[in-house]
Amino acid sequence: MLYQTKVTNQEGIRGQLTFSDNEALLTKHPLKDGSGYNPEQLIASAWATCLNATIQSILESKRIQTASRVDILVTLCKEEKGIGGYYFQIDAEAAIENFSSTYAQQIIEQAHLRCPVSKLLSGAKTLTLKTVDY
The missing domain is CATH 3.30.300.20 (K homology (KH) domain)
Structure with a gap:
């Protein structure tokens, strides 16, 4: 194995992605305004x-x-x-x-x-x- 990461999402497209080895990213609905990634x-x-x-x-x-x-x-x-x-x-x-x-x-x-x-x-x-x- 060269690299491994774990990503957790508990809230779908209206929450965040939590990474085992990095900062969290906000998620967002693709058809709605706001910060985050879809x-x-x-x-x-x-x-x-x-x-x-x-x-x-x-x-x-x-x-x-x-x-x-x-x-x-x-x-x-x-x-x-x-x-x-x-x-x-x-x-x-x-x-x-x-x-x-x-x-x-x-x-x-x-x-x-x-x-x-x-x-x-x-x-x-x-x-x-x-x-x-x-």
């Missing part, structure tokens, strides 16, 4: 950070110093049929500065296979990852 923001920040860190790690292993960027758009959607409820549509765009789209896509696909958050999300029907120009 699940959409947290999943987007987790994937954007992890995927871009993995892209940077691959670039560093190739001794390439250039910028990269990951943008994540998370949309809360209501189920139209079936059991009801809600789901997240998660659309990601990744880019590497000064790379051809073909080479950037190769690196981004490698990163997507290695990134721990990508692995958690793999197979999701409401997820896209696209390579774009920097």
